[in-house]
Amino acid sequence: MAASRTTMENEDNIPEYEYVDVNTNVFHIGSFQSEWLKRLSPQEWSYQQQDETEFDANFAKDMQINAQTMDALKSVCSYDSLCCHPEEEKPDMETVPEDSILRTLLQRKKRQDYKASLKIHKNRHDLYAEELDRLTVVRKPDTVTDMLPEGEIILTINIYYPAVFDKFNYVRPHMTLLMTGSHTLAELRDAICCVSDLQVCGEFSNTPDVAPDFTSKDLYKSAFFFFEGIFYNDMRFPECQDISMTIIEWAKSHNFPPYSQAGMEDTRFSDLKVKVGFPYLYCHQGDCEHLVIITDVRLTHRDDCLDKKFYPLLIHKHRIATQKCAVCHIFIGRWFTKNDQFAPSDPCLFCEKCFRMLHYDSEGKKLGNFVAYPYVDRGAFN
Numbered sequence: 001m002a003a004s005r006t007t008m009e010n011e012d013n014i015p016e017y018e019y020v021d022v023n024t025n026v027f028h029i030g031s032f033q034s035e036w037l038k039r040l041s042p043q044e045w046s047y048q049q050q051d052e053t054e055f056d057a058n059f060a061k062d063m064q065i066n067a068q069t070m071d072a073l074k075s076v077c078s079y080d081s082l083c084c085h086p087e088e089e090k091p092d093m094e095t096v097p098e099d100s101i102l103r104t105l106l107q108r109k110k111r112q113d114y115k116a117s118l119k120i121h122k123n124r125h126d127l128y129a130e131e132l133d134r135l136t137v138v139r140k141p142d143t144v145t146d147m148l149p150e151g152e153i154i155l156t157i158n159i160y161y162p163a164v165f166d167k168f169n170y171v172r173p174h175m176t177l178l179m180t181g182s183h184t185l186a187e188l189r190d191a192i193c194c195v196s197d198l199q200v201c202g203e204f205s206n207t208p209d210v211a212p213d214f215t216s217k218d219l220y221k222s223a224f225f226f227f228e229g230i231f232y233n234d235m236r237f238p239e240c241q242d243i244s245m246t247i248i249e250w251a252k253s254h255n256f257p258p259y260s261q262a263g264m265e266d267t268r269f270s271d272l273k274v275k276v277g278f279p280y281l282y283c284h285q286g287d288c289e290h291l292v293i294i295t296d297v298r299l300t301h302r303d304d305c306l307d308k309k310f311y312p313l314l315i316h317k318h319r320i321a322t323q324k325c326a327v328c329h330i331f332i333g334r335w336f337t338k339n340d341q342f343a344p345s346d347p348c349l350f351c352e353k354c355f356r357m358l359h360y361d362s363e364g365k366k367l368g369n370f371v372a373y374p375y376v377d378r379g380a381f382n
C-alpha cells in the first residue's frame, strides 16, 4: 500500500500533457526536480565534462550498437564532415556556399538575403541584445559562491503585456525570463517591467520639477500572483495590502471553490504547484493584469549561464514603437498637455525639452493656463 502511494505521488509530480501541445497537468516543481535527480546518474547533470571514451561506451550501450557502428556514426556526425571548404583554406563562417544542399544552410542563406534586402543596419536594440548574449551564454562565474548549484532547476517564464493593451495582448510575450527554483515570486515581481509602475498621477503644470518623485510603484506597492487557486501577495512593505481579499470574498459568496493566500516573498518556485503552458496571473497597480506562462522547467546544464548574478536572466524582450514629441518628432513624449494655447493639438504630447522651452520662461515661470500631466511611454522599457 505504502509502495503504491509513493508511486502515485511520484507520478503526480511528473508533468504529462493535460491538453496535448497546450499544457501539462499540475505538478510540484521541487518534487519534479528530486525525481529527475533520483532517476539520472550524477554525471548526467554534473557540470563536469564526461570522459569521452566513457561517454562513447555508455552511448553505444544505451543505443545497443557495437563499437564499429559507433565509430562510423562518430565520423559521419563529426564536425569535419560538415565543412564544405577546401582543406587548405581557412573556413569562412559568414558565406554560405552556392551549391549547398544542407537544409540548415539553405535556411541561413534565405535569412541572410532577407536581412541584406532590408538595408537597415543593426540598431541599438539589436546591439544591446547581442551584448547581453555575449555576456551570458555559457558564462561561468568568477567566484564559486556565484555558481548555480548542480542539479538546480531553471524555469522559462513568459510575461505578457497587460490586458488593457489590446494590440499585443495575447500575441506574444513582452518578456521572457529564466529563473531558478530557489528564486522567490517577489524576485519575479521585481524583474517584471511594466509601464504602469512608472506612471505619475496628477497635474503638475505649476511644479513640473516635482513630478518624477511620485511614481505609482512607490505609492501602490501591493500586488499578487495567482497560481493554482492560491494568491501570492507581496507583503514586503508596511504599506502593502492584501488586495486578493476582495476576490476571495467575492468567490466565497458566489460558491466558487475556496481560494487561499500565501506570501510572494516566502514562496520559492520549487515550492510551487503549477501546470507548464497554463496561463496564470500577475496583478499590480490595482487592475494592471498580466498573463504569466511557465513554458519550461528543466535542470541546469553546463552550457547554461551558470553565474547566479545574471538571474533572473532576460532572454527576450518585445519592442514597440514609441510616441514621439509633437514638436521635434525626435524625442520620446514625456508630458501631455490640455487647454494648451501653444500646442498644435489637444491633448498634445511633448518631450521634456520642448515642453519646458514652450511653456516656461527663463526663470521657470509658467506661461498661459494649460494643464500638464506626466506621460510614460509604453516603449519606455525598450
Ligand SMILES: [Zn+2]
Residues within 6 Å of the ligand: 162, 194, 195, 196, 197, 284, 288, 289, 290
Ligand atoms: Zn502592469
Ligand SMILES: [Zn+2]
Residues within 6 Å of the ligand: 325, 326, 327, 328, 329, 330, 331, 350, 351, 352, 353, 354, 355
Ligand atoms: Zn520635442
